Amino acid sequence: MASTGFESHNGEKLGTFAGSATKDVEADVPAMPGTPSDSLSLKLGSDNTHRRLKSRHIQLIGIGGTIGTALFVQIGQSLIQGGPGSLFIAFTVWCTFILAVTICAAEMVTYLPISSPFIRFAGRFVDEAFGVAAGYNFFVLEAMLVPFEVVACNLIIHYWSDIVPAGGIIAIILLLYGMINVFAVKWYGESEFWLALGKVILAVGLILYTFITMVGGNPLNDKYGFRFWDDPGSFGAVYSTGSLGRFCGFLACLVQASFTVAGPDYISMAAGEVENPRTVMPRAYNKAFGRLMAFFVLGSLCVGIVVPYNSEQLIAGFEDGAPGAAASPYVISMIRLRIKVLPDIVNALVLSAAFSAGNSYVYCASRSLFGLALEGRAPRVLTKCTKDGVPIYCVLFVLVISLVSFLQVSSGTAKVLRWFVSVITASQLINFSVIAFTYTRFKKACDAQGKSRDSLPYKGIWQPYIAYYALAGCLVMTLVNGFPVFIEGNWSITTFFFSYTMVGVFPLLYFGWKLLKRTIFIKPQDVDLQKDVAEIDEYTRNFVPTPAR
Numbered sequence: 271m272a273s274t275g276f277e278s279h280n281g282e283k284l285g286t287f288a289g290s291a292t293k294d295v296e297a298d299v300p301a302m303p304g305t306p307s308d309s310l311s312l313k314l315g316s317d318n319t320h321r322r323l324k325s326r327h328i329q330l331i332g333i334g335g336t337i338g339t340a341l342f343v344q345i346g347q348s349l350i351q352g353g354p355g356s357l358f359i360a361f362t363v364w365c366t367f368i369l370a371v372t373i374c375a376a377e378m379v380t381y382l383p384i385s386s387p388f389i390r391f392a393g394r395f396v397d398e399a400f401g402v403a404a405g406y407n408f409f410v411l412e413a414m415l416v417p418f419e420v421v422a423c424n425l426i427i428h429y430w431s432d433i434v435p436a437g438g439i440i441a442i443i444l445l446l447y448g449m450i451n452v453f454a455v456k457w458y459g460e461s462e463f464w465l466a467l468g469k470v471i472l473a474v475g476l477i478l479y480t481f482i483t484m485v486g487g488n489p490l491n492d493k494y495g496f497r498f499w500d501d502p503g504s505f506g507a508v509y510s511t512g513s514l515g516r517f518c519g520f521l522a523c524l525v526q527a528s529f530t531v532a533g534p535d536y537i538s539m540a541a542g543e544v545e546n547p548r549t550v551m552p553r554a555y556n557k558a559f560g561r562l563m564a565f566f567v568l569g570s571l572c573v574g575i576v577v578p579y580n581s582e583q584l585i586a587g588f589e590d591g592a593p594g595a596a597a598s599p600y601v602i603s604m605i606r607l608r609i610k611v612l613p614d615i616v617n618a619l620v621l622s623a624a625f626s627a628g629n630s631y632v633y634c635a636s637r638s639l640f641g642l643a644l645e646g647r648a649p650r651v652l653t654k655c656t657k658d659g660v661p662i663y664c665v666l667f668v669l670v671i672s673l674v675s676f677l678q679v680s681s682g683t684a685k686v687l688r689w690f691v692s693v694i695t696a697s698q699l700i701n702f703s704v705i706a707f708t709y710t711r712f713k714k715a716c717d718a719q720g721k722s723r724d725s726l727p728y729k730g731i732w733q734p735y736i737a738y739y740a741l742a743g744c745l746v747m748t749l750v751n752g753f754p755v756f757i758e759g760n761w762s763i764t765t766f767f768f769s770y771t772m773v774g775v776f777p778l779l780y781f782g783w784k785l786l787k788r789t790i791f792i793k794p795q796d797v798d799l800q801k802d803v804a805e806i807d808e809y810t811r812n813f814v815p816t817p818a819r
Contacts, residue, residue: 328554330466337469338627339422340530343598348526352519354574355504360523361570370740373730374709375534380728385542386641395711399784404704405642411697412635417675418690419628426621465626472619473565480572488607498578529695539634576603636664692768699748706741718794
């Protein structure tokens with residue numbers, strides 16, 4: 271695989287990562303027997319999470335947290351609006367911003383891999399109030415993604431049958447999420463590994479399906495190739511005609527890309543629970559990013575190959591709210607080519623993808639809330655962990671919030687999904703902006719304190735320009751997110767509210783906490799770059815691998 275730009279100061283891929291410490295909190299949680307790395311983790315840091323996630327777990331967690339129904343089903347909506355050309359270009363362009371954000375996150379997390387790292391970095395390197403706003407924004411992002419995927423799972427299941435009511439399916443899914451996330455981190459890692467593996471198989475399988483069928487490997491022997499890029503064309507128009515309509519189509523695809531493509535935050539959130547992170551995390555960042563970009567870029571290309579953007583079936587699927595993957599471009603293609611059985615298989619794998627994504631979001635939301643509690647920015651009771659190192663009250667709180675999934679019972683699936691998507695997209699873009707801005711302050715602190723970045727475990731390329739590139743792109747997309755409401759004849763108070771709620775909430779959180787606690791914007795020379803570093807170094811020196819089972 272070609273280099274992604276991650277390189278250590280000594281020229282090795284991605285450098286090395288470090289171990290676990292966090293802010294002291296009272297706890298009496300014993301280490302689990304028979305796991306040397308766990309006992310050492312508890313001795314050094316008191317966040318009480320256990321380092322049990324292995325290399326294979328963390329690499330697929332990064333994939334599992336980002337590949338959901340959006341890549342296989344909702345992407346069809348953007349194909350309708352912008353056409354295959356705009357869709358492919360938009361996803362390719364957005365991946366460059368995700369690469370920039372990943373480089374920023376990787377350098378900071380390699381230096382200090384702790385629980386909920388980039389949330390706590392925002393408070394340590396910028397301003398305590400900034401960390402609070404960033405933490406709650408990320409928590410809202412992850413917490414809202416859980417009901418989004420729960421509703422999507424219910425929608426997909428009804429592809430086969432409506433016998434089980436929506437409320438029953440939602441309750442069962444939430445119960446399964448609770449069981450998986452409470453049965454200790456090692457069970458979460460193992461379950462997510464296999465669920466994420468299913469996503470990889472699905473993504474690779476659909477790419478292969480596209481290639482095989484486009485060259486004639488289908489029951490109709492139809493060698494359709496790039497036919498649909500010529501007829502009806504490569505670029506669609508929406509909200510207007512001509513060049514303006516095509517530009518709006520491209521923006522719609524870019525907004526979809528900003529919702530669909532993510533990456534570094536999910537890997538980073540697990541930094542405090544990874545076994546031997548100095549070895550594991552570099553490979554995780556490098557491999558997961560490369561695979562994700564391949565899936566997203568190639569996936570956006572494939573959907574524009576298998577079905578025309580003006581397909582009546584595709585349009586009807588979204589307008590009529592066709593259940594499950596019946597609105598997927600791939601399933602519509604299979605039906606057109608008279609391929610049997612495969613649509614059911616695809617639907618089953620899409621269901622596993624949605625379930626896996628929701629499982630990851632429960633994990634990340636609970637850990638982000640846990641990080642806030644560790645820093646004294648959420649109730650102290652939320653720092654309580656089980657004997658297996660699970661922040662139990664955080665997990666339960668996330669599951670309680672996920673009960674909003676039951677809104678589907680009265681408001682309808684399509685409408686509820688649109689509500690969630692609007693809030694999620696804005697929060698995700700703000701989160702990326704926070705990571706990029708926090709990195710700029712981290713670099714300024716290193717420069718001001720004479721700390722050479724060459725001495726860091728990992729040194730990102732082209733900094734700080736990469737960080738400013740990521741920051742500018744994410745801020746612009748945050749404002750563009752709800753652009754359709756500003757086009758004549760498309761004003762909607764509901765759309766505006768859900769698209770820009772977090773844009774207003776974030777500064778309210780920041781200035782509210784700043785006024786309440788009288789926090790200061792930390793000067794570069796005053797940033798504490800040494801906190802927890804000694805403990806992390808000691809963990810690495812004394813790490814004993816867990817015997818393979």
